[in-house]
Amino acid sequence: MKTKYLLLAFALITLVSPLILPAYQVTLLNYIGLNALVVLGLILLTGVGGMTSFGQAALVGIGAYTTAYISATEQLPQWLAWTNGSPWMALILGIMITIISAILVGGLTLKLSGHYLPLGTIAWGISLYYFFSTIDSLGGPSGISNIPSIHLLDYTLDSSNKMFYLIWVILFIAILLTKNLLNSREGRAIRALNGGQIMAESMGVNTFRSKMVIFVIASIYASISGWLYAHNQAFINPTPFGLQAGIDYLFMALLGGVGSIWGAILGAGIFTMARQWLQDFLPVIFGSEGHYETIVFGLLIVVLMQKAPAGLWPMIVKLVPQKFRAKDQHFAITPPTRELPSLEFPLKGSVILEAKDVTKKFGGLVANNQMNLSIHAGEILALIGPNGAGKSTMFNQLSGVDVPTSGDVIFLGEKINGQSSREIAKKGLSRTFQHVKILPEMTVLENVAIGAHLRGDKGVIASMLLLDREEENNLLNEAKAQLERVGLGDYLYTEAGNLALGQQRILEIARALCARPSLLLLDEPAAGLRFQEKRALADLLGKLKSEGMAILLVEHDMDFVMNLVDRVVVMEFGQKIAEGLPEEIQKNEAVLEAYLGGAA
Numbered sequence: 261m262k263t264k265y266l267l268l269a270f271a272l273i274t275l276v277s278p279l280i281l282p283a284y285q286v287t288l289l290n291y292i293g294l295n296a297l298v299v300l301g302l303i304l305l306t307g308v309g310g311m312t313s314f315g316q317a318a319l320v321g322i323g324a325y326t327t328a329y330i331s332a333t334e335q336l337p338q339w340l341a342w343t344n345g346s347p348w349m350a351l352i353l354g355i356m357i358t359i360i361s362a363i364l365v366g367g368l369t370l371k372l373s374g375h376y377l378p379l380g381t382i383a384w385g386i387s388l389y390y391f392f393s394t395i396d397s398l399g400g401p402s403g404i405s406n407i408p409s410i411h412l413l414d415y416t417l418d419s420s421n422k423m424f425y426l427i428w429v430i431l432f433i434a435i436l437l438t439k440n441l442l443n444s445r446e447g448r449a450i451r452a453l454n455g456g457q458i459m460a461e462s463m464g465v466n467t468f469r470s471k472m473v474i475f476v477i478a479s480i481y482a483s484i485s486g487w488l489y490a491h492n493q494a495f496i497n498p499t500p501f502g503l504q505a506g507i508d509y510l511f512m513a514l515l516g517g518v519g520s521i522w523g524a525i526l527g528a529g530i531f532t533m534a535r536q537w538l539q540d541f542l543p544v545i546f547g548s549e550g551h552y553e554t555i556v557f558g559l560l561i562v563v564l565m566q567k568a569p570a571g572l573w574p575m576i577v578k579l580v581p582q583k584f585r586a587k588d589q590h591f592a593i594t595p596p597t598r599e600l601p602s603l604e605f606p607l608k609g610s611v612i613l614e615a616k617d618v619t620k621k622f623g624g625l626v627a628n629n630q631m632n633l634s635i636h637a638g639e640i641l642a643l644i645g646p647n648g649a650g651k652s653t654m655f656n657q658l659s660g661v662d663v664p665t666s667g668d669v670i671f672l673g674e675k676i677n678g679q680s681s682r683e684i685a686k687k688g689l690s691r692t693f694q695h696v697k698i699l700p701e702m703t704v705l706e707n708v709a710i711g712a713h714l715r716g717d718k719g720v721i722a723s724m725l726l727l728d729r730e731e732e733n734n735l736l737n738e739a740k741a742q743l744e745r746v747g748l749g750d751y752l753y754t755e756a757g758n759l760a761l762g763q764q765r766i767l768e769i770a771r772a773l774c775a776r777p778s779l780l781l782l783d784e785p786a787a788g789l790r791f792q793e794k795r796a797l798a799d800l801l802g803k804l805k806s807e808g809m810a811i812l813l814v815e816h817d818m819d820f821v822m823n824l825v826d827r828v829v830v831m832e833f834g835q836k837i838a839e840g841l842p843e844e845i846q847k848n849e850a851v852l853e854a855y856l857g858g859a860a
């Protein structure tokens with residue numbers, strides 16, 4: 261079944277709900293919508309981006325308190341007079357304050373890994389809670405009451421039924437914007453955050469920026485939910501914006517399924533209804549002392565983590581018969597409208613990359629010792645050597661993953677050691693990894709399109725509003741063309757994790773080619789390939805070379821290397837022990853002794 265029919269059905273049900281349901285249930289649905297908006301942001305942050313925040317409730321509080329203060333205060337201070345007490349102005353101001361606070365907290369914590377972000381959001385959540393509780397003009401612990409209704413055109417949204425439409429329309433818009441974002445160039449960068457940051461950076465993605473983008477979006481959703489909440493309730497106090505509420509939101513996300521946007525509605529729905537139900541029925545059984553629903557929820561979290569770590573949404577999808585399931589909607593690729601921008605290829609034969617006396621020490625161990633090598637446009641150079649010789653370390657110095665202890669790496673005449681792999685990617689260097697770095701749940705096409713990240717420039721807002729579709733089509737065309745070129749044209753919409761290891765290596769080559777690099781660094785490209793695949797790869801590399809690309813490869817397969825490359829550099833114990841044409845290297849005494857153990 262097509263997703264658009266499902267959406268339509270859902271929209272219809274939503275439209276008629278307030279007309280047929282009793283007021284009490286409409287109120288419940290309003291809470292579900294308000295919670296789902298916050299949870300949607302969390303799904304983006306936690307499920308997609310892999311970052312945990314306990315502080316979303318405090319951000320809801322910013323939106324709620326801003327509008328409560330502005331619309332319910334009789335004499336606003338002079339500097340807020342421009343808002344005229346309008347809830348709509350308060351919405352804008354609330355979003356602005358939220359963005360500033362998100363940038364502040366994000367700026368301090370997003371670069372740190374591990375527990376710093378969750379701890380930072382807890383600290384931020386607690387301090388905002390106490391701020392709301394202690395500031396007199398915000399009503400202290402008793403909060404602000406008499407918050408007026410929102411006026412929309414000629415309507416006053418002064419009942420649950422009327423607020424229902426505003427809440428759910430905003431939620432649907434947020435869902436659509438989020439879906440649009442995730443299916444775009446920026447979205448691919450965001451989806452790479454969870455487990456693919458090193459890869460994404462080496463494809464030119466600014467991962468810190470991507471983290472900040474989803475942190476800010478999640479904060480905006482929370483703030484809007486707070487704005488709606490304040491006008492839905494007509495009064496607020498600090499309690500719903502505390503740490504407990506922050507944990508509740510996270511639980512809703514886990515319950516629905518952090519991996520799915522629709523999990524936001526499901527998680528918020530089940531949680532809100534279950535809490536209501538438990539609050540109504542547990543006191544009947546156990547008496548009205550104590551918050552028994554909290555204990556039950558605690559137990560539920562433990563059971564859920566065990567039985568459905570991915571949440572309930574994927575389980576429900578599995579229960580739906582195949583023919584009723586929403587089909588994966590793939591972007592319908594049409595012929596490209598224009599060539600993507602690309603860097604000029606240097607003149608054939610010119611020096612592309614030079615390593616000058618590169619030394620890398622790990623404590624007392626010298627992994628690379630005074631290494632010198634150069635690569636020219638239109639040349640394939642192999643770096644070989646026995647295990648532990650220092651090839652991968654050298655590779656990392658050249659690609660910016662690591663910084664040499666001493667010596668220089670010069671790329672197209674410019675010193676690049678010390679620059680980030682993202683900066684180096686921008687100059688025209690692209691690479692594959694010894695241990696493949698793909699995003700297993702994304703399609704092969706999307707994985708490869710990440711390689712073309714630097715060749716597009718449409719940003720977050722353009723993606724959300726679908727103003728990027730022409731560029732997106734051109735980017736996907738490039739990815740498709742590179743996949744066809746490497747022989748993976750039949751697997752465009754296969755989940756990358758389902759490819760065989762050899763195919764995943766080839767996928768990485770297609771991804772690197774999407775960047776149109778002048779230098780391609782390949783780390784053991786032939787490992788895991790079958791004979792025919794190796795031949796096809798050798799043909800492809802030969803063709804790229806003839807087009808003027810420079811290729812450096814680290815490889816253990818000697819047949820593959822000796823029949824393909826122009827020159828070979830041999831390493832042992834971190835040092836260069838030989839350099840020359842393949843046929844010279846095959847006869848070199850030192851190489852035979854060291855690398856081949858003198859047996860050949």
Ligand SMILES: Nc1ncnc2c1ncn2[C@@H]1O[C@H](COP(=O)(O)OP(=O)(O)OP(=O)(O)O)[C@@H](O)[C@H]1O
Pocket residue numbers: 622625627645646647648649650651652653654
């Ligand atoms: N981050 C690190 N910290 C400490 N030692 C390291 C680090 N990375 C590599 N080494 C050491 O540096 C030496 C060279 O390792 P490297 O991985 O570069 O060799 P290699 O030639 O790529 O080997 P292989 O062919 O097995 O991949 C090894 O002794 C390794 O243990």
